[in-house]
Amino acid sequence: MDVQRVILIAALALVSYLMVLQWNDDYGPAQQPQQQAATVSAYADTTPAQNVSELPQATDASASADIPVTAGSPATAPAMQSLISVRTDVLDVLIDPHGGDIIQVALQEHLSALASDQPFILLEQNANRTYVAQSGLIGRDGPDASPDGRPVYTSANTEYVMDGDALSVDLNLTTETGVQVTKRFSFTRGEYKVGVETIVNNMSAAPFNAVLFGQIKRDGSTDPSQQTSMGMQSYLGAVFSTAQNNYQKVDFGDMDEERFVASSPDGWVAMVQHYFLSAWIPAPGAEYKYESRKLNGQYLVGFISPEFSVAPGQSETVSATFYAGPKDVDQLEKIAPDLNLTIDYGWLWWIASPLYMLLKWIHSIVGNWGLAIIGITILVKAALFHLNAKAFRSMAKMRKFGPEMARLKELYGDDRQKMSQEMMKLYQKEKINPLGGCLPILVQMPVFIALYWVLMESVELRHAPFYGYIQDLSQMDPYFILPILMGVTMFIQQSLNPTPPDPMQAKMMKMLPILFTFFFLWFPAGLVLYWLVNNILSIAQQWFINKQIEAGEVKD
Structure with missing residues (x-):
């Protein structure tokens, strides 16, 4: 990519960012002070x-x-x-x-x-x-x-x-x-x-x-206290x-x-x-x-x-x-x-209630609700470490043997039965489970959804400051910095995953960080902070496992 192309893309990104800021000032959700x-x-x-x-x-x-x-x-x-x-x-x-x-x-x-x-x-x-x-x-x-x-x-x-x-x-x-x-x-x-x-x-x-x-x-x-117009x-x-x-x-x-x-x-x-x-x-x-x-x-x-x-x-x-x-x-x-x-946590209240108590306990130690969100994200990530490791290990192996899979697809592209047989031999030889990353992710989803509702329903986060320009974790980031960082980390995390063999699916996966960034623009800053920290921890864990797999240090 030449320098001129880089400059054009950077300029387009800057203009788009300024347009979103102006659109939000004109039409975006705003906190309406109550009329007296x-x-x-x-x-x-x-x-x-x-x-x-x-x-x-x-x-x-x-x-x-x-x-x-x-x-x-x-x-x-x-x-x-x-x-x-x-x-x-x-x-x-x-x-x-x-x-x-x-x-x-x-x-x-x-x-x-x-x-x-x-x-x-x-x-x-x-x-x-x-x-x-x-x-x-x-x-x-x-x-x-x-x-x-x-x-x-x-x-x-x-x-x-x-x-x-x-x-x-x-x-x-x-x-x-x-x-x-x-x-x-x-x-x-x-x-x-x-x-x-x-x-x-x-x-x-x-x-x-x-x-x-x-x-x-x-x-x-x-509801005059409903401060977000997007999301649940x-x-x-x-x-x-x-x-x-x-x-x-x-x-x-x-x-x-x-x-x-x-x-x-x-x-x-x-x-x-x-x-x-x-x-x-x-x-x-x-x-x-x-x-x-x-x-x-x-x-x-x-x-x-x-x-x-x-x-x-x-x-x-x-x-x-x-x-x-x-x-x-x-x-x-x-x-x-x-x-x-x-305090409605939905049907996952039995998970959300302990998470709320844990969030309050962390806050009693650190004294800041933003730090408490970071703390609970780390603890949840640690509790699910082995499930995540299994998923990341499966994806790392898929990434390592991606060229071999592409060669088999090119070699037997016209004979689907033969290609499936050769792929199964590769999976058995290298102990690759193509669905190995699915079950851990499905197990994690209830925890993520429950924590989302905890952050949404906690009145303690209303008008609770973090640091710098973020003075209300229950409101959206006024400059969209956290959502953009979240999108960047999502893109980095995606780059560590194996590329889908289907070209159309690969293009759709590349669009996800953009779509999620736009979707999170008007989410409360506390929720975006949670996803950002979760992505950073996932990147660190996945990068470490990828290196181990590539070096042959991890065997199932």
Whole structure:
């Protein structure tokens, strides 16, 4: 290859690289910072009849559980009340006194974008998006089942800030019959779970019968935390956990077609997206009804408790736990059985879970998630060393005797039967197994796929820096350096393999590094780093084995 040709190829490569950079600036996937639209009361612009229709119906004998509650006579919408702000070390929450619902949750330790100082908003109620957590009392005497609409609670303050290890926020209500209802939100330092207790003090002369409900209402908007537009996409939708099925996905498409209804002792319901989730976990020890509904373009998933009764002069407390935060294994395992399954590793979870624990352990030593990825790649490669060696040894022998195979093909090209016989003699004489490299590679594939999902689902990698210009391992390499290096290593690795005898297949194999480089351009940098290190280790191992085979130092 002359100098002029080298210069032309280098210039073409440079121009192509600059064109890809410009295309990405104009049309490529970009991380969209969340718009800070003004949060408003979930019910400020609606009538009580519309509000009540969003609530589930109590599971009593007098009405069907499969339809929403219908409101009574129209009434005037309640006056606007000040939203109640609660701030802890990890949560920034807004509670609407109309119904006592959580209408915004901002995560203090997770930013909306890498260059932003704004927290990531998981729940919100505004012109851009609807995603809120509702709860209350329905049934015969439940204040949320009143034809006058959702009740309006009062609180001692409109702003609460945690200054200790725990914080309680009480919302109070007295019904027309004299029943005192307190909705208590309990927050704990460092935790994303919120205890929600509803305390009923019956000061009336008649028994108070009601049903506790908790539900998550969300529109069908896209996942704001899904940061990649290529590759596998994380699940977006609802998940139910019951005694019959501890992890059952019900996505928006499923809810469009039919309602999900199940009864189960204990359990939970969650709304899941990439990196984050919200979930209602009712208090254990009762039979709950779980359901999904679609109403007015909104998706509602939740639970309904059995009916409880409070005698005159007595009090009763019903409770549930609400979680809104990251997919943190340690916290999810403590809150409810199987809630950690919302970190979805797919059908290879039994491989992925140990790999995740290994990744966390390496990070605890090296202190950098990029180094942890390199470390786990090395350990996985070491664990599969002998399988890889067998595959590389087979390919090295195929490469060594490639000229002899080509001679036999040229000599007996017109007699396929004779050529096959001579090739088999060569394989037997030199102990070559043409399929020797296939089985080890097939065995490795589940490990590679499982590790891919671990890197995709680990919230710890979100906004986690490596070194130099890579400040977010969950985002693509902004200058495409890692994907290009990955393509180069793939080309080098391919050059160490025997050339396929079929010319068309050989041309296709030469195109693979280019195709894979383009495919990996928009992959998260952490995933590309894994493949790059894996390729480098494979090149080193294969080169070493090739040298041994050529020198006759390795014999089967």
